[in-house]
Amino acid sequence: MKSRIVTALAALAATTLALTGCSAAGSGSDPNNPNQLEAFTWWVAGSEKVGLDALVNTFELQYPGIEFLNASVAGGAGSNAKAALASRLEANNPPDTFQAHAGAELTDYIEAGQLQDLSQFYADNGLTDVFPPSLIERLTVDGKIYSVPSNIHRANVVWANTSVLESAGLDPKTPPADLNAWIDDLQTLRDSGIEHPLALGTDWTQLQLFENVLIADLGPDQYSGLWTGATNFNVLGVKDAVADYGRLLDYVNPDYASMEWDKATQLVIDGDAAYNVMGDWAEAAFEQAGQTYDNQYTTFPTPGTDGVFDFLADSFTLPVGAPHEQAAKDWLTTISSVDGQKAFNLAKGSIPARTDTVASDYPAYQQTAIASFANDTVVSSLAHGAAARIGWSSEISKAVSKFVQDRHPDALVNTLIELQANKG
Numbered sequence: 294m295k296s297r298i299v300t301a302l303a304a305l306a307a308t309t310l311a312l313t314g315c316s317a318a319g320s321g322s323d324p325n326n327p328n329q330l331e332a333f334t335w336w337v338a339g340s341e342k343v344g345l346d347a348l349v350n351t352f353e354l355q356y357p358g359i360e361f362l363n364a365s366v367a368g369g370a371g372s373n374a375k376a377a378l379a380s381r382l383e384a385n386n387p388p389d390t391f392q393a394h395a396g397a398e399l400t401d402y403i404e405a406g407q408l409q410d411l412s413q414f415y416a417d418n419g420l421t422d423v424f425p426p427s428l429i430e431r432l433t434v435d436g437k438i439y440s441v442p443s444n445i446h447r448a449n450v451v452w453a454n455t456s457v458l459e460s461a462g463l464d465p466k467t468p469p470a471d472l473n474a475w476i477d478d479l480q481t482l483r484d485s486g487i488e489h490p491l492a493l494g495t496d497w498t499q500l501q502l503f504e505n506v507l508i509a510d511l512g513p514d515q516y517s518g519l520w521t522g523a524t525n526f527n528v529l530g531v532k533d534a535v536a537d538y539g540r541l542l543d544y545v546n547p548d549y550a551s552m553e554w555d556k557a558t559q560l561v562i563d564g565d566a567a568y569n570v571m572g573d574w575a576e577a578a579f580e581q582a583g584q585t586y587d588n589q590y591t592t593f594p595t596p597g598t599d600g601v602f603d604f605l606a607d608s609f610t611l612p613v614g615a616p617h618e619q620a621a622k623d624w625l626t627t628i629s630s631v632d633g634q635k636a637f638n639l640a641k642g643s644i645p646a647r648t649d650t651v652a653s654d655y656p657a658y659q660q661t662a663i664a665s666f667a668n669d670t671v672v673s674s675l676a677h678g679a680a681a682r683i684g685w686s687s688e689i690s691k692a693v694s695k696f697v698q699d700r701h702p703d704a705l706v707n708t709l710i711e712l713q714a715n716k717g
């Protein structure tokens with residue numbers, strides 16, 4: 294199973310590199326020039342690029358002598374970037390720092406000896422005291438920490454167009470209590486003339502929606518147990534989730550397969566759909582479209598997941614063999630600083646990983662996320678690398694996308710059980 298995954302990643306890497314033409318040589322990185330930083334992310338366009346720019350601006354203020362080299366590879370949730378990165382790391386050609394998700398996603402890099410231990414960096418900068426324990430726990434592997442988080446995103450959020458809801462006679466201030474009530478509302482919207490009220494996009498957004506339904510039907514403890522082995526995929530709640538997921542899919546736009554997340558979210562911004570389940574990077578897209586919270590759009594936790602914070606964090610690393618190690622440490626210092634986190638998160642829709650945050654500095658949506666992260670049960674996102682290692686989550690993703698096409702519930706459940714037995 295594992296070699297199949299590695300082969301698949303290598304093939305994807307080759308295609309990605311061919312498509313983007315992206316390589317270290319292309320970024321202008323010169324190992325003999327210490328005043329450079331080559332950073333690798335997947336924030337290439339739209340609101341995500343605005344977030345990266347905010348971070349880079351702060352870096353350039355704090356370290357004016359260092360040239361920022363952008364080695365990013367487009368594709369939401371790192372859909373192309375992860376394979377491109379894997380091939381650079383394999384070729385001993387690492388960038389100075391790369392974006393990854395805090396949690397299980399880092400396991401493969403750590404086991405392959407591709408990341409430097411940053412425990413001393415944490416100690417030198419007092420970082421263990423400024424990040425919350427639930428985050429430090431997800432960052433720590435065998436007592437060591439290998440990345441620095443720039444933010445915390447929430448992945449169980451429904452983004453809703455208020456006037457579309459009102460036109461169908463639904464009250465935007467009263468979210469559906471559970472999945473059944475939500476499906477009733479989807480039918481009400483369809484009856485009102487919105488044929489495809491639930492906006493969906495490409496593979497990873499399908500996986501993210503599925504993870505939301507798993508949380509709703511299993512509850513946070515059983516859902517978390519899927520990743521530790523405490524919950525077997527062979528439980529009733531998983532079968533219920535697959536059935537509920539199928540019912541939700543009856544209401545999605547038919548052109549989902551080719552749609553990046555921002556296009557799916559745009560359907561809600563434009564009033565062509567009522568809802569999109571998306572991580573809160575969508576907040577930045579609504580803001581950029583000039584819409585205001587609780588006016589043109591609103592949010593609520595995915596029905597059935599109220600009281601749960603589906604967590605992920607964008608985190609930056611120091612690869613072994615980074616050509617500009619000091620500049621990479623400077624970058625990590627910026628992203629973990631009060632100013633860096635504030636500039637980035639105001640632009641990105643996420644909340645700071647640091648606990649010394651003044652909630653009132655943030656817009657209305659982010660205030661709800663800050664309160665939820667502080668008070669709710671935190672679970673790890675599957676689609677965004679926190680819950681399972683890359684091989685396992687990408688195999689689940691394939692199985693879920695297959696289900697979206699063929700709708701064979703037993704086949705999906707059996708594959709999930711088999712993947713859990715092999716951990717991917």
Ligand code: GAL
Nearest residue numbers: 341368369370371574607677
């Ligand atoms: C997530 C990432 C976010 C955002 C999103 C869409 O995986 O953590 O920062 O970029 O993908 O691309």
